[in-house]
Amino acid sequence: xxxxxxxxxxxxxxxxxxxxxxxxxxxxxxxxxxxxxxxxxxxxxxxxxxxxxxxxxxxxxxxxxxxxxxxxxxxxxxxxxxxxxxxxxxxxxxxxxxxxxxxxxxxxxxxxxxxxxxxxxxxxxxxxxxxxxxxxxxxxxxxxxxxxxxxxxxxxxxxxxxxxxxxxxxxxxxxxxxxxxxxxxxxxxxxxxxxxxxxxxxxxxxxxxxxxxxxxxxxxxxxxxxxxxxxxxxxxxxxxxxxxxxxxxxxxxxxxxxxxxxxxxxxxxxxxxxxxxxxxxxxxxxxxxxxxxxxxxxxxxxxxxxxxxxxxxxxxxxxx
Numbered sequence: 001x002x003x004x005x006x007x008x009x010x011x012x013x014x015x016x017x018x019x020x021x022x023x024x025x026x027x028x029x030x031x032x033x034x035x036x037x038x039x040x041x042x043x044x045x046x047x048x049x050x051x052x053x054x055x056x057x058x059x060x061x062x063x064x065x066x067x068x069x070x071x072x073x074x075x076x077x078x079x080x081x082x083x084x085x086x087x088x089x090x091x092x093x094x095x096x097x098x099x100x101x102x103x104x105x106x107x108x109x110x111x112x113x114x115x116x117x118x119x120x121x122x123x124x125x126x127x128x129x130x131x132x133x134x135x136x137x138x139x140x141x142x143x144x145x146x147x148x149x150x151x152x153x154x155x156x157x158x159x160x161x162x163x164x165x166x167x168x169x170x171x172x173x174x175x176x177x178x179x180x181x182x183x184x185x186x187x188x189x190x191x192x193x194x195x196x197x198x199x200x201x202x203x204x205x206x207x208x209x210x211x212x213x214x215x216x217x218x219x220x221x222x223x224x225x226x227x228x229x230x231x232x233x234x235x236x237x238x239x240x241x242x243x244x245x246x247x248x249x250x251x252x253x254x255x256x257x258x259x260x261x262x263x264x265x266x267x268x269x270x271x272x273x274x275x276x277x278x279x280x281x282x283x284x285x286x287x288x289x290x291x292x293x294x295x296x297x298x299x300x301x302x303x304x305x306x307x308x309x310x311x312x313x314x315x316x317x318x319x320x
Contacts, residue, residue: 001187001312005174006197009140010099010120011072013037016187016305017122017143017176019201020076020101021151021212021287023047023270023277027061029209031068032301037309040065040073040301041101044088047211050273055087062095072098074122079105093117101143104152107134115140122176126154131167131175141174142167143199147230148180150202151272151287153237157230161193168194182291184311188319202289205276207301213279216286223292232266234259241286245271 006015018033019025020041030040042065044058058075065073075092077100079085089110092100100114103124111121115138123134124143131142144167146160147153160179168175177190178199190198205212206220219241231249232238234257240246252262266285275284299307 001309002191004191004196006141006176009174010039010074012039014305014309015176015191015197016308017041017074017101017197017199018204018301019149019178019199020074021201021205021276022076022078023273024205024210024212025076026209026211027064028068029204029207029211029301030061030073031065031071032207032209033204033305034065034069034071034073036302036305038305039099040069041076041099042073043076044084047277050270054082054084055091058088058091059095062091062097074099074101074120076101076103077110078103079109085110089113092119102139103143107137107139111138124178125167126158126163127156128163128166128170130154131171135171135173139173141176141196142171143176143178144168144195145199146177146179147237147239148290149178150228150239150289153179153230153239155237157237160190164190164193164195180289180291182294184308184315186291187308188312188315201287202291203295203304204301205288206295206298207304208298209301212276215279215281216276217298219281219286220288220292220295221298223288223295225290225293228288228290228292232262235262235266238285239287239289241275241281241288241292243275243286244282245275245285 004015014037016038025043026046033040044054048057099120107123120140122141123139125131147157164177174196177195182203271285275286
């Protein structure tokens, strides 16, 4: 597999990053991805109860990952609306984590602080203007995420295929493609668009190491190409598996529900935890990319990366 600037930047063997999925991007998954040559990411709230402390949980997750791998790994840090973000940044710095992936907020806030401590910073963007702004703020790389991706997406709903090359043309730092990638074909397509690597989330949910509930994993395996939907556009487009919650959200939006009404329905307790970690797919949300229809088997993280690497040359050969 081709080594890129991303490999040099993050000190990894293959240009593959595992998505830092909220509630379920646990230390064991991150370590398995890193051991296989990619970069695993930890979510600060992975596996914790609703009432637990994110900072305490993150420190434990980092230490668990360190006991399982000597390879680099990172932490996913959504900024906007997180009351503990400054303490989480401090934890990443104090624990000397090699990479931080920031998202959903202004990259100017913490990039210099992290970089001064020796932590590489990647920032998630969904439009060219955001990519250029993040580059000016000094981030080391960008994750350009198309709206095929599971979870929260950009307001403009640009596809990966259209977003990535425009971001690549607009900046000079490494760009990682995210959204709709699950195999060697997707990796090669991303590199052809000019990306220096890929980030995959949904594909790594359906792994033995991920702590997602078996109901969520099985729902991914059963999903077809049309079994995800974009919901809650007034709050921010969010791609989830189609279920009762998705149907209700889309009905409310079609009927002109206000932001306040949508928030009241989703509730103060996270429906994503209910669906993804607790396995209640009737009352919970399950963030899931539209690539789910391609995923038919639960594998180990190492098998997934090994298969991508093993198929890489065969896919390239078909293009010659």
